[in-house]
Amino acid sequence: MGIKNSVDAQIVYIDTPGLHVDAKRAIDRYMNRAARGSLEGVDCVVLMISAPGWVAADQPILDLVRDQNCPVILVINKIDTFKERQQLLPLIEQSSEKMSFAEIVPVSALTGENIADLEKSILGYLPEQPPLFPADQITDGSDKFVAAELLREQVFRHTRQEVPYAVAVSVEQFERTPKLLRIGAVIWVEKESQKGIIIGRAGDRLKKMGRLARERMQDYFESKVHLELWVKVRAGWADSEVLLRSIQYGDE
Secondary structure, eight states: OEEEEOSSOEEEEOOOOOOOSSOOSHHHHHHHHHHHHTTTTOSOEEEEEETTOOOTTHHHHHHHHHTOSSOEEEEEEOGGGOSSGGGHHHHHHHHHHHOOOSEEEEOOTTTOTTHHHHHHHHHTTSOOOOOSSOTTOOBSSOHHHHHHHHHHHHHHHHHTTTSOSOOEEEEEEEEEOSSOEEEEEEEEESSHHHHHHHHOGGGHHHHHHHHHHHHHHHHHHTSOEEEEEEEEEOTTGGGOHHHHHHTTTTOO
């Protein structure tokens, strides 16, 4: 969950993983369970597609949200790629025929266009009630979970074209002292070749990812951080329920 607090509202966002139609691996089945479970008890669903339009992979997700007993807002992202905004009209019309969406909101995550309008639309479907979380809380994830995500973010940013998304991070050490936060984390991959990619020549890539992750951690935890990293190979971890639990995938 991501929690956004403003003067007059609190929005709790649940960012779901994508649906895996084949679900051949254990990690795919885990993702599907997480995606379906995240829809329970929500007040509004935001379904996002990207320009130029609908693709086959969107259909299972559309079928899933169509059965939800709550408003569904369709977001069309990457409108900055259209030369003329009139090019959006056929896509909006096609989308309206697929489902009776509560609203269709074109946005550009890259430029920020219409993002504020989208949030106003979301607020319109939320109930008036006391806040669910304290005003200074921004996520329900534990500190270990956040630390793992900040590191995994850097892995994705620096190896996106070379290493599959089946990369896990487990935080093995998380110790606070008055002056220092010690974090030890393992980056799990499935092949020796992937380990080499993560580490980079003479360890340069791992050092860079570690430095950037440490800086993000220091900002988030408001503490000096000592970060130690290991890269380990565990063949087939993404296809084993037992191995997924052993490396705390999805745990907090």
